[in-house]
Structures are given as C-alpha cells and as structure tokens.
Amino acid sequence: MTEEAPALLKDILGPQALETIGDAGNATSPCFDRTAFLLAASEGLDALSVMERVRHIADALRAALPGEYAAAIVVVRAMAPRLTHGFQAMAVTEYVARYGLDDFDLSMEALADLTRFGSAEFAIRPFLAADTPRALAMMMRWTGSDDDHVRRLASEGARPRLPWAARVPALKADPTLAAPILEVLKADPSLYVRKSVANHLNDIAKDRPDWLLGRLADWSQDDARTVWIIRHALRTLIKKGDPAALALIGVGHGAAVSVRDFTITPAAVHLGDRIAITVNLVSDSSDEQRLVVDYRVHYARAGGKSAAKVFKLKTFELAARKTASLAISQTIRDFSTRRHHPGRHEVELIVNGQTMATEAFDILPVD
Known part of the structure; x- marks a missing residue:
C-alpha cells in the first residue's frame, strides 16, 4: 500500500x-x-x-x-x-x-x-x-x-x-x-x-x-x-x-520575428482559475534562428505597486520564414512565496531578451 x-x-x-x-x-x-x-x-x-x-x-x-x-x-x-x-x-x-x-x-x-x-x-x-x-x-x-x-x-x-x-x-x-x-x-x-x-x-x-x-x-x-x-x-x-x-547559449540578442495574436484568456479571473497564453511567432529571416521565449508577469501589489516574475515559455529553432504557435497555461493561485492581489496584471512577451508584445489580465476581488 x-x-x-x-x-x-x-x-x-x-x-x-x-x-x-x-x-x-x-x-x-x-x-x-x-x-x-x-x-x-x-x-x-x-x-x-x-x-x-x-x-x-x-x-x-x-x-x-x-x-x-x-x-x-x-x-x-x-x-x-x-x-x-x-x-x-x-x-x-x-x-x-x-x-x-x-x-x-x-x-x-x-x-x-x-x-x-x-x-x-x-x-x-x-x-x-x-x-x-x-x-x-x-x-x-x-x-x-x-x-x-x-x-x-x-x-x-x-x-x-x-x-x-x-x-x-x-x-x-x-x-x-x-x-x-x-x-x-x-x-x-x-x-x-x-x-x-x-x-x-x-x-x-x-x-x-x-x-x-x-x-x-x-x-x-x-x-x-x-x-x-x-x-x-x-x-x-x-x-x-x-x-x-x-x-x-548560441542566441542573439533580439530576433527577426513578428508577433501575431498574442492573447491571454480569459481576460478576467478569480483566484484559483487558469489563464491561457497563446502567440504566433513569424520568422522574418531567411536563416534559421534559435529563440528563447519567456513571459514576464507584473503582479499587482497593495498600494498600486507591482512585482515582476519571469517564466519560461519555450526554447527552440525557428526555421526561415516559418511560423511557430506557442501556448502555455497557468493557474492563478497563492504560494508561500507569492500572494495574489486583485487588479490588473500586465504580461510581457520576451524573445531573446527583448520585449516584443504586451497584454494584460485582471484578477477579480473575492465576492
């Protein structure tokens, strides 16, 4: 047993x-x-x-x-x-x-x-x-x-x-x-x-x-x-x-890519709900590129302040002129090291060390 x-x-x-x-x-x-x-x-x-x-x-x-x-x-x-x-x-x-x-x-x-x-x-x-x-x-x-x-x-x-x-x-x-x-x-x-x-x-x-x-x-x-x-x-x-x-690690600073359809759904959640982050990255280069893709969440804090944390999304090779569809989900829940507060949470999409797009979602107050 x-x-x-x-x-x-x-x-x-x-x-x-x-x-x-x-x-x-x-x-x-x-x-x-x-x-x-x-x-x-x-x-x-x-x-x-x-x-x-x-x-x-x-x-x-x-x-x-x-x-x-x-x-x-x-x-x-x-x-x-x-x-x-x-x-x-x-x-x-x-x-x-x-x-x-x-x-x-x-x-x-x-x-x-x-x-x-x-x-x-x-x-x-x-x-x-x-x-x-x-x-x-x-x-x-x-x-x-x-x-x-x-x-x-x-x-x-x-x-x-x-x-x-x-x-x-x-x-x-x-x-x-x-x-x-x-x-x-x-x-x-x-x-x-x-x-x-x-x-x-x-x-x-x-x-x-x-x-x-x-x-x-x-x-x-x-x-x-x-x-x-x-x-x-x-x-x-x-x-x-x-x-x-x-x-x-063989990655350039910045990348020759265009961002399409960077979305966070749903746009508003309660503590315990999940968000889904999706994006399409389109190569603008005639050469293959190694991409390190992360996202940074700016967590709302009391008094209008925020605290940022970076999460890994994916590291991969993007072929010339090709499109990569990426997706990840995350449960919004408290940890001993991180407490969530109601308010707007900005999210940056970071590709090879550079912010390429921003979106946001809201955490709703407890009813």
Missing part, C-alpha cells in the same frame, strides 16, 4: 518518524536510550516547522547517545541505513553539525558518509563557517568520490545562497571560493551532481555575473554534460535578457 503524503511538510518528521529513528538507535547500539530520545524529541514537537524539527531531533539524540562524541558518531553512522526518509537522516546528520565542531576531521568524514542517506548540505554549513579553507579542501577531495551523493555534497554544501541554509560569511563575501570544486565537476556523469553545479553557479550569477560569464566563456562546450550545466547556470541572466548570457 502506498503511504499517504503528509498534510504538511513538517509532518514528515512526526511521531512515526521519531519511532523510526528511535528504533534505529535501539537496533544499532545497547547504549542508545530509546525512551530518553522519544521523550525529548516529542516535547513541543507540534509547534515546530520542519527545519526546527530537524534541529530539535538532533538535540534529543544527544540525550540518548553515548556522552563521548567519538563513540556517539559511530552509533549515528550505523543508524542512518535503517532510516526510511531523507528528512529523518537529515535530523540525524544535524547532530554532527550541532555537536561535532570540535572534532572537525571526524565530523566531516561522518558527513560524507551520512549524506548518502539524507543530504548533509545543511549540516556542513557550520564547518564551512568555522574554517572555510579547511572545509573546502576536504570537499575538494570528495569530488573524486565514486559516490555521486558525496560529489554532490562538495558542490551543494558550498552554495553561496543555499535555500533554507545559514549563510557562510566567507562565501557571502566571495561567492566564488568553491570555483575549483565546480571546475572538477563541470562534466560530471551524474545529473544529480550537474544540477547542483548549475544551481551553485546560478547562485554566483546573482552576485558576480561578470565573473560567471567570464568563467563559463572559457569552458569548452564539446561535452554535452558541460553544455547542460552552462544553460542551467545562466537561467537567471537569460531571464534578464543579458546579451552575453544569451550569446553563450
């Missing part, structure tokens, strides 16, 4: 997860105090978010594990294969982050092992903050691992803007510090690793775009794996229509 998805993300680390972690400890070592763990981990759990639960469970483990850190870490590493969800393993990994800084090498070795069961990308941040050169040197060695989880950690753990993670002061000051790691991984055979490298580079693009463009311009595009990373690493700059970024 398929296990039902939790109603809330934090419920992944609910009572059943605590039982699983407690059972893993109990099965691994006679020194593990399952009762003490469950008592400490259950206290106040309901009020905590998922990442707060990760830290709370790590603290509860301290009450159940041997007092000597070197002995405790042996138990923690043995527990990980018995866990049933990545977030459970992240909670166990967090124990290393909270109590292992004084045993730097032992803890980093443990993180490289534990990341196979639940990513140690958050747990490694305190070690990077405490001694950035030392941590990066160890992570550089991980790039030669046979395990793609370990190679990914070398990139993901050092991301300058890793979501949900604490910022590392040295990486904030210089987001390019992990560049040697990315160089080694720029043609990694694992898509799991390549996605991390691309996301890491995209983080850098937000603070050091010129550095990123210069570095990627020097990368050979003879390997399809490297080409994939370059395209995804440039996504923020491409959405901004940066000419140099577009050139790196």
Whole structure:
C-alpha cells in the first residue's frame, strides 16, 4: 500500500518518524536510550516547522547517545541505513553539525558518509563557517568520490545562497571560493551532481555575473554534460535578457520575428482559475534562428505597486520564414512565496531578451 503524503511538510518528521529513528538507535547500539530520545524529541514537537524539527531531533539524540562524541558518531553512522526518509537522516546528520565542531576531521568524514542517506548540505554549513579553507579542501577531495551523493555534497554544501541554509560569511563575501570544486565537476556523469553545479553557479550569477560569464566563456562546450550545466547556470541572466548570457547559449540578442495574436484568456479571473497564453511567432529571416521565449508577469501589489516574475515559455529553432504557435497555461493561485492581489496584471512577451508584445489580465476581488 502506498503511504499517504503528509498534510504538511513538517509532518514528515512526526511521531512515526521519531519511532523510526528511535528504533534505529535501539537496533544499532545497547547504549542508545530509546525512551530518553522519544521523550525529548516529542516535547513541543507540534509547534515546530520542519527545519526546527530537524534541529530539535538532533538535540534529543544527544540525550540518548553515548556522552563521548567519538563513540556517539559511530552509533549515528550505523543508524542512518535503517532510516526510511531523507528528512529523518537529515535530523540525524544535524547532530554532527550541532555537536561535532570540535572534532572537525571526524565530523566531516561522518558527513560524507551520512549524506548518502539524507543530504548533509545543511549540516556542513557550520564547518564551512568555522574554517572555510579547511572545509573546502576536504570537499575538494570528495569530488573524486565514486559516490555521486558525496560529489554532490562538495558542490551543494558550498552554495553561496543555499535555500533554507545559514549563510557562510566567507562565501557571502566571495561567492566564488568553491570555483575549483565546480571546475572538477563541470562534466560530471551524474545529473544529480550537474544540477547542483548549475544551481551553485546560478547562485554566483546573482552576485558576480561578470565573473560567471567570464568563467563559463572559457569552458569548452564539446561535452554535452558541460553544455547542460552552462544553460542551467545562466537561467537567471537569460531571464534578464543579458546579451552575453544569451550569446553563450548560441542566441542573439533580439530576433527577426513578428508577433501575431498574442492573447491571454480569459481576460478576467478569480483566484484559483487558469489563464491561457497563446502567440504566433513569424520568422522574418531567411536563416534559421534559435529563440528563447519567456513571459514576464507584473503582479499587482497593495498600494498600486507591482512585482515582476519571469517564466519560461519555450526554447527552440525557428526555421526561415516559418511560423511557430506557442501556448502555455497557468493557474492563478497563492504560494508561500507569492500572494495574489486583485487588479490588473500586465504580461510581457520576451524573445531573446527583448520585449516584443504586451497584454494584460485582471484578477477579480473575492465576492
């Protein structure tokens, strides 16, 4: 039977997860105090978010594990294969982050092992903050691992803007510090690793775009794996229509096309409804053109202001004098990161970094 998805993300680390972690400890070592763990981990759990639960469970483990850190870490590493969800393993990994800084090498070795069961990308941040050169040197060695989880950690753990993670002061000051790691991984055979490298580079693009463009311009595009990373690493700059970024993926700034029938239907919607965006692009060129087509929605905000967000529509080759019909639909609904307000929402059609047409739709107030 398929296990039902939790109603809330934090419920992944609910009572059943605590039982699983407690059972893993109990099965691994006679020194593990399952009762003490469950008592400490259950206290106040309901009020905590998922990442707060990760830290709370790590603290509860301290009450159940041997007092000597070197002995405790042996138990923690043995527990990980018995866990049933990545977030459970992240909670166990967090124990290393909270109590292992004084045993730097032992803890980093443990993180490289534990990341196979639940990513140690958050747990490694305190070690990077405490001694950035030392941590990066160890992570550089991980790039030669046979395990793609370990190679990914070398990139993901050092991301300058890793979501949900604490910022590392040295990486904030210089987001390019992990560049040697990315160089080694720029043609990694694992898509799991390549996605991390691309996301890491995209983080850098937000603070050091010129550095990123210069570095990627020097990368050979003879390997399809490297080409994939370059395209995804440039996504923020491409959405901004940066000419140099577009050139790196073989796209000119602007295009010889005419826009026909750019429409948004319906013209007025309530929250929860869908809009359809359609357009015909007609080539005005006698040569084939590579087109990157996006659309930018200017979301209405309180007080008459607006906030823009760019969405991908399509990247494709348009043959000489041919017409391409494009369409996409989007549900207008709230997210934790975006709330919708009644009012007029302008939409720009962007082709190769240039706005080619505009339309609009209205979000109606709740009756």
